[in-house]
Amino acid sequence: MKSSIPLLLCFSFLSLLSLYLISSQNPRNHNPNLPLTSMQPRLKVLVADLARSFNYGLLDVYWSLSSPDSRISSSDPDPLLRRDLSTRRPLLYPENPLIKQYSAEYWLLGDLETPAEVRSAASVAERVFDLEKADVVFVPFFATLSAEMELGWGRKGGFGKKEGNRDYERQKEVVDRVRASEAWKRSGGRDHVFVLTDPVAMWHVRAEIAPAVLLVVDFGGWYKIDSKTSGGNSSQMIQHTQVSLLKDVIVPYTHMLPRRHLSDDQHRHTLLYFKGAKHRHRGGLVREKLWDLLVNESDVIMEEGFPNATGREQSIQGMRNSEFCLHPAGDTPTSCRLFDAISSLCIPVIVSDSIELPFEGMVDYSKFSLFVSVSNALVPKWLVNYLKNISKSEKEMLRQNLAQVQPIFEYDNGSPGGIGAVPSEGAVNYIWRKILQKVPMIREAIIREKRKPEGVSIPLRCHCT
Numbered sequence: 220m221k222s223s224i225p226l227l228l229c230f231s232f233l234s235l236l237s238l239y240l241i242s243s244q245n246p247r248n249h250n251p252n253l254p255l256t257s258m259q260p261r262l263k264v265l266v267a268d269l270a271r272s273f274n275y276g277l278l279d280v281y282w283s284l285s286s287p288d289s290r291i292s293s294s295d296p297d298p299l300l301r302r303d304l305s306t307r308r309p310l311l312y313p314e315n316p317l318i319k320q321y322s323a324e325y326w327l328l329g330d331l332e333t334p335a336e337v338r339s340a341a342s343v344a345e346r347v348f349d350l351e352k353a354d355v356v357f358v359p360f361f362a363t364l365s366a367e368m369e370l371g372w373g374r375k376g377g378f379g380k381k382e383g384n385r386d387y388e389r390q391k392e393v394v395d396r397v398r399a400s401e402a403w404k405r406s407g408g409r410d411h412v413f414v415l416t417d418p419v420a421m422w423h424v425r426a427e428i429a430p431a432v433l434l435v436v437d438f439g440g441w442y443k444i445d446s447k448t449s450g451g452n453s454s455q456m457i458q459h460t461q462v463s464l465l466k467d468v469i470v471p472y473t474h475m476l477p478r479r480h481l482s483d484d485q486h487r488h489t490l491l492y493f494k495g496a497k498h499r500h501r502g503g504l505v506r507e508k509l510w511d512l513l514v515n516e517s518d519v520i521m522e523e524g525f526p527n528a529t530g531r532e533q534s535i536q537g538m539r540n541s542e543f544c545l546h547p548a549g550d551t552p553t554s555c556r557l558f559d560a561i562s563s564l565c566i567p568v569i570v571s572d573s574i575e576l577p578f579e580g581m582v583d584y585s586k587f588s589l590f591v592s593v594s595n596a597l598v599p600k601w602l603v604n605y606l607k608n609i610s611k612s613e614k615e616m617l618r619q620n621l622a623q624v625q626p627i628f629e630y631d632n633g634s635p636g637g638i639g640a641v642p643s644e645g646a647v648n649y650i651w652r653k654i655l656q657k658v659p660m661i662r663e664a665i666i667r668e669k670r671k672p673e674g675v676s677i678p679l680r681c682h683c684t
């Protein structure tokens with residue numbers, strides 16, 4: 220027996236050694252910052268059975284339209300692209316900025332459509348074809364594109380109506396189909412995922428899809444409905460009958476400006492930059508007051524934008540030449556401007572008390588942005604003094620952190636048609652990870668619902684933050 224102990228030790232040493240050798244051959248293990256991709260938990264996704272006409276087929280229709288978007292008819296970039304695209308595959312998402320800013324639906328479905336042999340080991344979503352194996356059911360409806368096509372090409376003022384509204388017809392068809400499925404019946408829809416980045420996506424059927432996981436850019440688009448359902452009470456409070464931080468996922472807008480790399484960054488000669496419309500409704504009243512306070516400050520550039528190539532060039536220059544970029548509340552608390560600032564390495568100054576941001580808990584915004592209360596920002600001179608007082612080293616630190624998070628807000632995987640391997644640390648994977656975090660809660664809710672005696676209805680409850 221005596222000799223077996225050294226033998227055992229020797230054996231363990233050898234197995235440790237071999238483990239070490241095996242692991243050291245894997246180059247990933249040399250960099251502790253890279254995730255151990257083979258170990259990472261996966262989100263098992265079943266794609267709901269919907270006709271192609273609800274996603275890529277809708278893109279076919281978009282690229283065959285004969286007129287520009289009526290809202291930006293002289294500056295819509297897509298009529299030019301249309302000429303070359305009519306016969307070209309694979310399908311691109313619109314460049315029209317009103318639509319492109321909400322392109323999450325395209326990149327998420329693109330990832331799911333990527334064949335298993337092409338997918339990178341880094342992909343957090345794993346496509347399954349058996350309901351029993353699925354964590355969630357992804358509804359492959361391009362709800363944003365559908366809504367925007369009605370807004371840009373439909374009858375004027377027809378969006379809020381149901382008659383003659385092609386988008387409404389699609390919404391209804393999708394909802395009827397999905398709700399009739401085995402998968403929906405099993406879960407009451409709680410494990411279904413809808414991409415609703417456009418604040419008006421699925422406008423007419425929101426109540427029907429409320430139990431599902433909704434991917435939204437913020438909760439701004441929901442205020443109006445809530446004030447209606449709460450009997451004209453226009454409080455900013457969302458009643459959590461439709462969206463909540465617990466069940467839903469905030470996703471980034473798609474940035475419109477090209478990425479500025481830290482190594483190319485140059486001297487920034489203005490303090491603060493803002494471009495956009497001065498007048499906005501709702502939370503946007505703050506914007507108007509801020510505008511008047513800041514417009515004549517010497518180190519500050521406030522400019523009214525044009526929705527065309529000139530305007531875009533203005534933004535690129537403005538955001539690359541300014542230390543800070545103002546992000547006041549607009550129609551909705553967020554806008555793609557925040558993600559353009561990140562992409563331009565311009566430190567965001569967020570003046571919006573009720574803002575909700577993507578990937579909270581996975582990224583710490585205070586490491587690369589400043590949050591200023593509306594009441595402070597509206598004190599004359601306060602904001603400019605506050606920003607001028609921030610040290611050079613602090614700004615450098617914020618900007619370095621900005622550079623690190625840039626990839627997290629990038630949807631584009633560089634593959635034609637959006638179908639191809641996704642980067643480990645990109646927006647698509649971050650969204651899947653965020654949904655993955657919700658899976659235990661979804662399961663709990665489904666099981667809890669099932670044990671209720673038949674005919675019993677208990678009002679929805681929600682613990683909210």
Ligand SMILES: *[C@@H]1O[C@H](CO)[C@@H](O)[C@H](O)[C@H]1NC(C)=O
Binds near residue numbers: 452453454456
């Ligand atoms: C409106 O809603 C808020 C918050 O839910 C509540 O405190 C307030 O009493 C309501 N006002 C009216 C007039 O119902």
Ligand SMILES: *[C@@H]1O[C@H](CO)[C@@H](O)[C@H](O)[C@H]1NC(C)=O
Binds near residue numbers: 510511514515
């Ligand atoms: C800013 O300055 C211009 C030119 O001096 C003036 O006409 C304008 O009223 C000023 N705006 C505000 C909000 O003070």
Ligand SMILES: *[C@@H]1O[C@H](CO)[C@@H](O)[C@H](O)[C@H]1NC(C)=O
Binds near residue numbers: 530
């Ligand atoms: C963009 O719009 C502005 C204002 O209407 C105009 O001055 C400018 O020339 C336009 N630029 C382009 C490239 O069309």
Ligand SMILES: *[C@@H]1O[C@H](CO)[C@@H](O)[C@H](O)[C@H]1NC(C)=O
Binds near residue numbers: 604605608
């Ligand atoms: C400027 O910064 C210093 C140190 O960070 C701080 O003590 C002071 O209160 C700041 N002043 C203003 C006007 O923000």
